[in-house]
Amino acid sequence: MNPSAALPPLAPPMAPRHGAVGLALVAGLSLLAGMTDAIGFLATGDFVSFMSGNTTRLAADVAAGRWAAAGHLALAIATFVLGNAGGVLLQRLTRQRACLLLGLLALLLALAASLPAGRLALLTGVFAMGMVNAVVEQVYGLPIGLTYVTGALSRFGRGLGHWLLGERRRGWRIQLVPWLGMLLGGVLGAALEAGLGLAAWYACAALAAILAVIFRLIPRAWQLGYLAS
Template identity: 55%
Template sequence: MLPVPFRKSGNAVHLRVRAWRGRVGLGLVASLSVLAGMTDAIGFLATGDFISFMSGNTTRLAVAIGEGNLQSVVRLVGAVLAFVVGNALGIMIGRWGGQRALPLMLWIAGLLCAAALVPFDSRAPAMLAAIVAMGMLNAAVEQVNGLPVGLTYVTGALSRFGRGLGRWLLGERPSGWRVQLVPWTGMLSGAVIGALLEARFGIMALLFSAGFSVVLGLVSLKIPRRWQRDYMPRK
């Protein structure tokens, strides 16, 4: 049996590593949420359709069905399906890439470049490419120290924050509820940046999103591989 002081020292090191893994993970979540917010704002202002917010597109799809607007129904069904396909591809690329973020982020950057260089108003595939990219983004981080996080949607994060706030007001001490504001803050900040970029550069502003994706992929190389495997979806 190991001496007690050694066990305590080992526990302290484990707790410090866990804390740093959590901080790095939340920093990555915030950065990826900024990317999602940027891209969604640029796409929405350029096309009137959401690029990552499928709850909004689902509501708009229901309205289009009710109004009998077949053209909008086809477009929005395609958007939702593209997002689902993107999530599936993100899982596959993440696994094939050894559960590292760089290969995934490079694929995302490539799709965003394609979307920027092919005008949205003349080529529907360009819009679908951007939506697939945002679907793939969700595979980059699924959890941080066991806490679920979302990158391209924040309704769940706000719901988890609100429920945690309610428990805290009742005198309970739930863990992790405050960090749910990280993706919301990141997406809000990114959307503001995206709106400013779109006003200046139009749809070409997606090139900034692509460049940011590459930067995040390169930065992720500094993150220990074991930590990245913990962040990314597990088998």
């Protein structure tokens, strides 16, 4: 028996240009997520895309019996999950045309920017950040997270460990792309929020609209390659 027959097949490598464009899109979408999260956090005190943080805070509030605060965070987490589901449904209904999804995302962020910095604005932003995860799900056959970076840092760290052991596995370095995008987006978002408050989300809406135009120019076959099969 051939020993290699028991090994799972490797994902077929993408063309270099295809993969490079995918990484550029991941960088832009992560920048958008970082901006949106930083603005929302500074303006409302709650995370918009960092549901790990909201989950930890939810647990602390439940333990302390702060039921109103716990309910607020639970609603935010549920809204994020619904945003992810809505993004997938919209992708399917529009035949995976990400430009339409990003156009709706731009409208949602503009609506959230026009609202007072309260629960409705927060939940609108959270839903939008859930949706954006359906735009790009993989690059080079590797999973990519757009609005959270714990998984990316974990995959990078594991890849680094294998590299130190002399094992050459492809793709682990690209996991730094969404982390850097979130970091730079957070810095930019914090600077904008300091001067504009929640209205800084208009800048996020503009960036989402620009990304929608960019996606419109990308070959459809490439876009389908960025989605999980």
